Amino acid sequence: MFDVAIVGYGPAGQVAAALLGQAGLQVYACDRLAEVYRIPRAVALDHEILRVFQQLGVEAAIRPWCEPFTPSEYYGVDGRLIRRMTMVAPPYPQGYTPSMVFTQPEVERVLRERVAQMARVRVELGVEMRRITQDEHGVQLEIESAEGRLTQVQAKYAIACDGGSSTVRTQFDMPLEDLDFDEPWLVVDVLVNEQGLAKLPAVSVQYCEPDRPCTLVIGPKNHRRWEISLKPGEDPQQAAAPAATWQHLARWLTPADGTLWRQASYRFHALVAAQWRRGRVFLAGDAAHMQPPFLGQGMCQGVRDAANLSWKLAAVLHGEVQAAAAEALLDSYGVERKAHVRELTSRIKAVGAVICERDPARARARDERLLAECGGVVKDTPRQDLLPALSQGLLSRHAHAARGQLFPQPWIAAEGGRRHLDEVFGNGWRLVLAAGTPVPAAAKALPGLRVLRSEELNETEGVLAAWFGKNELAGALVRPDNYVFGVAPGADQAGALVEEAAAALGLI
Numbered sequence: 001m002f003d004v005a006i007v008g009y010g011p012a013g014q015v016a017a018a019l020l021g022q023a024g025l026q027v028y029a030c031d032r033l034a035e036v037y038r039i040p041r042a043v044a045l046d047h048e049i050l051r052v053f054q055q056l057g058v059e060a061a062i063r064p065w066c067e068p069f070t071p072s073e074y075y076g077v078d079g080r081l082i083r084r085m086t087m088v089a090p091p092y093p094q095g096y097t098p099s100m101v102f103t104q105p106e107v108e109r110v111l112r113e114r115v116a117q118m119a120r121v122r123v124e125l126g127v128e129m130r131r132i133t134q135d136e137h138g139v140q141l142e143i144e145s146a147e148g149r150l151t152q153v154q155a156k157y158a159i160a161c162d163g164g165s166s167t168v169r170t171q172f173d174m175p176l177e178d179l180d181f182d183e184p185w186l187v188v189d190v191l192v193n194e195q196g197l198a199k200l201p202a203v204s205v206q207y208c209e210p211d212r213p214c215t216l217v218i219g220p221k222n223h224r225r226w227e228i229s230l231k232p233g234e235d236p237q238q239a240a241a242p243a244a245t246w247q248h249l250a251r252w253l254t255p256a257d258g259t260l261w262r263q264a265s266y267r268f269h270a271l272v273a274a275q276w277r278r279g280r281v282f283l284a285g286d287a288a289h290m291q292p293p294f295l296g297q298g299m300c301q302g303v304r305d306a307a308n309l310s311w312k313l314a315a316v317l318h319g320e321v322q323a324a325a326a327e328a329l330l331d332s333y334g335v336e337r338k339a340h341v342r343e344l345t346s347r348i349k350a351v352g353a354v355i356c357e358r359d360p361a362r363a364r365a366r367d368e369r370l371l372a373e374c375g376g377v378v379k380d381t382p383r384q385d386l387l388p389a390l391s392q393g394l395l396s397r398h399a400h401a402a403r404g405q406l407f408p409q410p411w412i413a414a415e416g417g418r419r420h421l422d423e424v425f426g427n428g429w430r431l432v433l434a435a436g437t438p439v440p441a442a443a444k445a446l447p448g449l450r451v452l453r454s455e456e457l458n459e460t461e462g463v464l465a466a467w468f469g470k471n472e473l474a475g476a477l478v479r480p481d482n483y484v485f486g487v488a489p490g491a492d493q494a495g496a497l498v499e500e501a502a503a504a505l506g507l508i
């Protein structure tokens, strides 16, 4: 019997398989496609995702397929600049450029190569998961090979990473909540030649034009992405025919300026699963949620799901939590991720509402309002400022602005250069103490806890010191997925914080 079976081997399934395999678990993963889906869908990712890739040891291998995301300039009705989305300024809080564009199929290949090195992970491609059932002992999957042969796979738990039309979600009759966004858009990827590149803006652009809102993203190398809204009555199939697509692009390019890589019409939705867990089965990635693409978060959310669930499953399967606390720990996955997805989706929809205003009078009013809000001078808005913290779940009961945040990853001085914090100290539970905070005796309450004292870390850019200073903290307890469980405003609260986490895991 496998520890965990993963249905669907897209980005969410790959990251889950890699993290669980790295944790030493016996993992089965399958996909009906025989190869990586060759068409890029996601084009942007965040530093948080690079930190997960770093944990998996693949960050250097994916680097050639990534480039910094250019600013996104929003232009209003009369072509006036009304907003500029950028990224947070250096020194970077996670140790990486905060927003990147990337080539999805190549990054997926790198993830798969990493998993292929893991002897305990079995991946079957070109097979279909037909039926899933569960009882109190485990989950049974019926797998059909390309030749129609049926085999059974058994696992203690299963993760449905099988995309937006998830078979698992459907078979367990797990409903989606509609977050009220449904629009047809044409998405076009072009490999642009030198002559074409000379005609295009150097930054990404949101054309907030009521007649036809659209987006231009500067992808890696010569990859450029257009997302073009379709009007009522326009046939999405026809819009995606090559000649019609070039007509849509005529404002920027002619067919002599590049090659269509792909074009497809999509309905952009905002949906979230009502429940993320049914017994031993969990939903993750697009199977659990879908959001409009305006902040490039769909795949990022799937990676966050995988990172959140993997350490909890590993802790339960390795017996690192008391049996009585295991169910609550596994339940916290859906509680945390659903609230985060709902909040981020509402922020994405607000960005979309700015871009998608079709009424000319209201669009003009929008432009005036945005310009009035910044006193007529457009300021930079870092994309990262729109990403919410965790607000509920396995968190300290003591509320604080820093609780549930992604903990920073400073660079640490090391022999021959500098290294990222996680490279040096790993990704388990960490109690990080600000300069001068003594190590609490209660640190022993959480087995395997690493205690990091700021004054001994030799951070090179002051990211951690600035974070502690800004939040006025003596310490922070960081979970294995790098989110802050809770904080100690005073040195004497650090011990109680560790005890609170240990109690939540049933360890004291």
Ligand SMILES: Cc1cc2nc3c(=O)[nH]c(=O)nc-3n(C[C@H](O)[C@H](O)[C@H](O)COP(=O)(O)OP(=O)(O)OC[C@H]3O[C@@H](n4cnc5c(N)ncnc54)[C@H](O)[C@@H]3O)c2cc1C
Binding pocket: 007, 008, 009, 010, 011, 012, 013, 030, 031, 032, 033, 037, 041, 042, 043, 044, 045, 127, 128, 129, 130, 161, 162, 163, 164, 166, 167, 187, 266, 284, 285, 286, 287, 293, 295, 296, 297, 298, 299, 300, 301, 302
């Ligand atoms: C136009 C567009 C632009 C986007 N831009 C961005 C962006 O910039 N940034 C971002 O983060 N995200 C973006 N996204 C979203 C992102 O592409 C998706 O969220 C992400 O690919 C979903 O990953 P996943 O692993 O959850 O699902 P998928 O990639 O859909 O993988 C699901 C897998 O499950 C397999 N499968 C399904 N059923 C079965 C079965 N019964 N048996 C076996 N295998 C099965 C499928 O073959 C598939 O390989 C965009 C999406 C679109 C459409």
